[in-house]
Amino acid sequence: MSKHTAARHAASRPRASLSFSARSLAHSTRVRALLSLGIFLGFGSLTTFAYFSDSVTISGTTFTSGTLDMTVNSEADDDYTWAALSLGDMVPGESRAASVTVQNVGTVPLTYTATATGSGALLPGLIFRIYVGGSHTNTTTNILKTGSCAGTQLGQDIVLTDPDQAVISDVNKQRINNNTGVGDDTQTLCVVAALPSTVGNQYQTTSAGVTLTLNALQLGAPPE
Numbered sequence: 001m002s003k004h005t006a007a008r009h010a011a012s013r014p015r016a017s018l019s020f021s022a023r024s025l026a027h028s029t030r031v032r033a034l035l036s037l038g039i040f041l042g043f044g045s046l047t048t049f050a051y052f053s054d055s056v057t058i059s060g061t062t063f064t065s066g067t068l069d070m071t072v073n074s075e076a077d078d079d080y081t082w083a084a085l086s087l088g089d090m091v092p093g094e095s096r097a098a099s100v101t102v103q104n105v106g107t108v109p110l111t112y113t114a115t116a117t118g119s120g121a122l123l124p125g126l127i128f129r130i131y132v133g134g135s136h137t138n139t140t141t142n143i144l145k146t147g148s149c150a151g152t153q154l155g156q157d158i159v160l161t162d163p164d165q166a167v168i169s170d171v172n173k174q175r176i177n178n179n180t181g182v183g184d185d186t187q188t189l190c191v192v193a194a195l196p197s198t199v200g201n202q203y204q205t206t207s208a209g210v211t212l213t214l215n216a217l218q219l220g221a222p223p224e
């Protein structure tokens with residue numbers, strides 16, 4: 001049958017032709033579906049593997065920095081006024097003593113040194129002695145005032161001649177631990193200021209002022 005004849009024959013029976021086409025389409029779809037399934041199963045059987053596995057997450061780690069903080073007599077602003085060491089109308093042979101509590105209120109151990117700066121015409125006549133580990137005593141005998149410290153003297157007797165003069169040098173630096181409950185987070189620092197009996201008349205009616213500075217560093221730090 002020629003194409004021309006077939007086309008005319010199909011045009012005269014349109015419903016049969018449609019029905020055939022539907023069946024053909026359905027068949028074709030099933031074939032494609034089956035072929036597709038076969039292809040899927042074929043690849044799956046070649047590439048799909050499964051193994052049991054597990055993983056563990058390690059978390060909860062945090063870091064915080066320590067606090068290095070020292071106080072004198074619990075003064076929070078690091079500016080303590082030490083009137084207790086003052087003495088008026090000194091005469092040769094008199095002295096005055098006072099002590100403070102140095103405390104490590106931080107969270108890490110520290111060491112501290114100290115410098116002092118003085119001024120005034122009386123300054124060259126004064127001698128200072130610094131002690132740790134003991135408190136002070138002031139007495140008056142025959143009008144003469146005498147101050148003394150218990151504990152251990154650090155270094156030698158001091159005459160202040162230079163600004164920021166080392167009075168607790170690195171050699172004598174003091175360690176104070178942070179509060180771990182064993183009671184070693186405080187230290188008593190005691191100072192004696194004396195006008196020796198050997199000083200001359202040039203120190204009459206003079207005065208001196210002294211500022212003591214404690215310098216704390218973390219344990220093991222090199223000297224500043």
Ligand SMILES: [Ca+2]
Nearest residue numbers: 069070071078
């Ligand atoms: Ca402080």
